[in-house]
Amino acid sequence: MSYAQLQVAGLALRGIPTTNAVVRLRAASWHNLLHRLGVHLPYVVVHDLGCLFAYPPQDVGAVSLDRPRLAQIGAHPDFIAQLERYADLLQRLASSEVVTRSRAWRLSDDIIAVLLAKILMLVHRDWPEARKNTWLRELLPLEAEHYEPNAPHHALASDDWTYFYRFYATLLGLAMQVRHAAEQIDLDTLRLLGMFGGADFGSTPLELVDLMGLFTVPMVNDIVNFSLQIIPSVLETKKLKDAQTFSMDGFDGLERIGSLDNLMLTEFAYDEEIFLQKFIDNELYFYARERAREEEQKIHYLLIDASASMRGRRTVFARGVALAMIKKLIIQQEKPLFRFFDSRLYDPMRVGADAHAVPYLLSFRSERGRNYRKVFEEVLNHCRRLKETERKEIVLYFFTHGQCHLPDDLVLRLKELVYLFGIYILPGPRLDLHYLPHLNKHQIVREEALASTRDRSKAAKDILSQINP
Numbered sequence: 001m002s003y004a005q006l007q008v009a010g011l012a013l014r015g016i017p018t019t020n021a022v023v024r025l026r027a028a029s030w031h032n033l034l035h036r037l038g039v040h041l042p043y044v045v046v047h048d049l050g051c052l053f054a055y056p057p058q059d060v061g062a063v064s065l066d067r068p069r070l071a072q073i074g075a076h077p078d079f080i081a082q083l084e085r086y087a088d089l090l091q092r093l094a095s096s097e098v099v100t101r102s103r104a105w106r107l108s109d110d111i112i113a114v115l116l117a118k119i120l121m122l123v124h125r126d127w128p129e130a131r132k133n134t135w136l137r138e139l140l141p142l143e144a145e146h147y148e149p150n151a152p153h154h155a156l157a158s159d160d161w162t163y164f165y166r167f168y169a170t171l172l173g174l175a176m177q178v179r180h181a182a183e184q185i186d187l188d189t190l191r192l193l194g195m196f197g198g199a200d201f202g203s204t205p206l207e208l209v210d211l212m213g214l215f216t217v218p219m220v221n222d223i224v225n226f227s228l229q230i231i232p233s234v235l236e237t238k239k240l241k242d243a244q245t246f247s248m249d250g251f252d253g254l255e256r257i258g259s260l261d262n263l264m265l266t267e268f269a270y271d272e273e274i275f276l277q278k279f280i281d282n283e284l285y286f287y288a289r290e291r292a293r294e295e296e297q298k299i300h301y302l303l304i305d306a307s308a309s310m311r312g313r314r315t316v317f318a319r320g321v322a323l324a325m326i327k328k329l330i331i332q333q334e335k336p337l338f339r340f341f342d343s344r345l346y347d348p349m350r351v352g353a354d355a356h357a358v359p360y361l362l363s364f365r366s367e368r369g370r371n372y373r374k375v376f377e378e379v380l381n382h383c384r385r386l387k388e389t390e391r392k393e394i395v396l397y398f399f400t401h402g403q404c405h406l407p408d409d410l411v412l413r414l415k416e417l418v419y420l421f422g423i424y425i426l427p428g429p430r431l432d433l434h435y436l437p438h439l440n441k442h443q444i445v446r447e448e449a450l451a452s453t454r455d456r457s458k459a460a461k462d463i464l465s466q467i468n469p
Contacts, residue, residue: 003138005154007031007043008146010164012069012156013083014044015090016051018060023051024147026109028140033113035139037208039124042167043140046116052094053102053112063090073156082168089175098185105194114212119181120171127170129163188224189214195231195327196358210359219315220362226320229453230460234328258286299386300329300467301418302338303379303398306346306366310401313450314425318399319361321423321460325397325467326351326361340364343371345378372404376414383417394418402426404433411435423463425450441466 001009011024018024027047034041051060065087070080093099102115140146156164171178193214214220254264264285270278278284302322310318322338329336330351338361340346346364349357383394396418398404404424414420415438422442424431431444443463449455 001154001157001160004140004146006156006160006163007140009154009156009160010042010044011047012066012073013075013164015048015063015065015083015087016060017062017064017066018047018051018055019149020060021144021147021149023055023060025142025144026054027051028142028147029109030113030116032139032142033110033208034117037113037117037212039117039121041116041120041124042164044164045120045167045171048090049093049116049119050112052090052099053107053115056103057094063087063094076161079161079165079168082165082172085172085175086168089172089178092179093182096179096182098182098187098190101187102190105190107190107194110208110211111190111193114208114215115185117212118185118215119178122174122177122181123167123171126174127167129166186215186221186224188228189221192224192227192231192323193358196330207359210363213363214359217363222316223319223323223362226316226456226460227323229457230320230324230464231327233461234324234331234464253288254285255288256282256285258288262287297334297392299390299392299394300325300334300336301379301383301386301394301396302326302336303396303400304338304340304361305342305370305398305400305404306340306364307342307368307370308366309370309403310399310425314401317425317445317450317456317460318423321463322399323358323361324460324464326358328464328467339379340366341375342366342368343374344368345375345382348382372400372406373410376406376410380410380414380417383414387417395421397421397423399423399425402431402433406433406435408435408438411438415440421466 024047027050028043030050031041031043031046034046057063065080065083067080070083075083107115214224264287267275267278267284275284302325304318304322306315326336326338335350337348337350338357339348349360351357379396383396386392386394394417396414398421400422402424404422411420420439420441422436422439423445424433424442425445426447436442443459443466445459449459
């Protein structure tokens with residue numbers, strides 16, 4: 001029996017009684033993502049635990065065992081008793097706060113895979129098969145026909161029963177640790193990730209590791225909590241509307257130009273000759289329909305100082321505001337990009353509606369010094385290339401501190417290309433930078449403002465109010 005056949009046959013042991021091929025196919029995706037993290041687990045358990053986080057019981061069924069099917073395939077009574085304990089563990093997890101709230105946030109497959117890795121990491125470590133059988137580390141096929149309820153299934157051989165029995169024995173022996181690991185998942189982090197949509201965040205092992213780091217790095221929790229304080233202030237942002245004449249969306253007003261389909265019915269009261277003359281003179285009234293304003297989009301370019309001088313509260317403030325700014329721009333249907341810098345400039349990250357770069361923004365760490373002139377020279381060259389290729393206006397926001405010294409001529413050259421908005425999070429009482437008058441706009445965040453939750457939120461919202469796509 002092949003690896004895929006073994007895993008699909010193991011669905012007979014499932015504790016979530018779904019028969020939906022789409023759900024099973026999604027579970028195969030979770031299984032493969034776990035493989036990329038180096039966590040090799042039976043597909044049936046990934047299916048059950050993933051369904052707890054992804055679907056309400058009415059969509060996939062409440063926790064229960066298929067006892068007639070277990071008897072049909074010859075499950076030993078001791079194994080059935082073991083599965084009863086497994087179903088009890090699933091039921092306890094299903095009633096936990098982290099599981100019930102996660103369902104409402106429609107988490108992406110990557111996030112669900114990372115949650116399963118955190119919950120089952122100890123089980124994977126102690127499970128003998130994970131180290132012994134390297135052939136059990138294959139990827140599952142991602143074609144729906146393999147997971148149809150009426151697809152042909154293979155009978156489990158004695159070695160296959162041993163494979164599953166040992167895993168369930170290991171899992172149940174660590175049941176308390178599994179429940180504890182689930183309860184330790186930070187709900188605020190999950191909520192924040194849910195705000196940025198349900199698309200997958202990462203597809204490479206490195207991106208998955210960044211995502212997993214969100215639940216272990218203490219600084220990330222501080223940034224998340226601060227972001228959740230200020231992001232609600234941007235969620236009410238509305239896209240500007242304009243009028244259009246073609247038949248899309250709802251009516252928005254009255255226009256002198258339009259199609260006969262949108263002509264006001266009262267206009268037909270005119271005599272034929274008067275009607276024709278008014279039509280020629282554009283004096284008839286037509287309903288206008290609502291549309292998104294077709295403005296030229298800007299390039300919103302965020303630079304975030306990651307040098308040692310920005311550690312602690314300054315990092316929390318800068319990244320929290322940057323995250324809220326990105327969310328506001330996404331709502332406005334913009335696609336901002338951001339880059340970290342210290343003594344060098346790191347790769348740019350584009351953020352669209354899927355916001356796949358959010359874990360990178362939250363967890364990035366730097367161990368280098370600082371070289372502002374070199375960094376901003378590179379930014380100048382990058383902005384020139386963007387101007388040539390995309391031909392859009394560029395707004396450059398940079399988050400740094402009071403020691404960001406730059407030559408006047410460099411700032412003036414930048415200003416010729418971009419709109420400059422400097423945000424200075426001061427390490428001291430004074431800001432003594434001679435190039436400040438050359439900036440289009442700048443904002444100073446004093447040290448005392450960072451010490452107060454209320455003042456910090458007020459300073460952040462003041463900055464966000466000045467972001468105009």
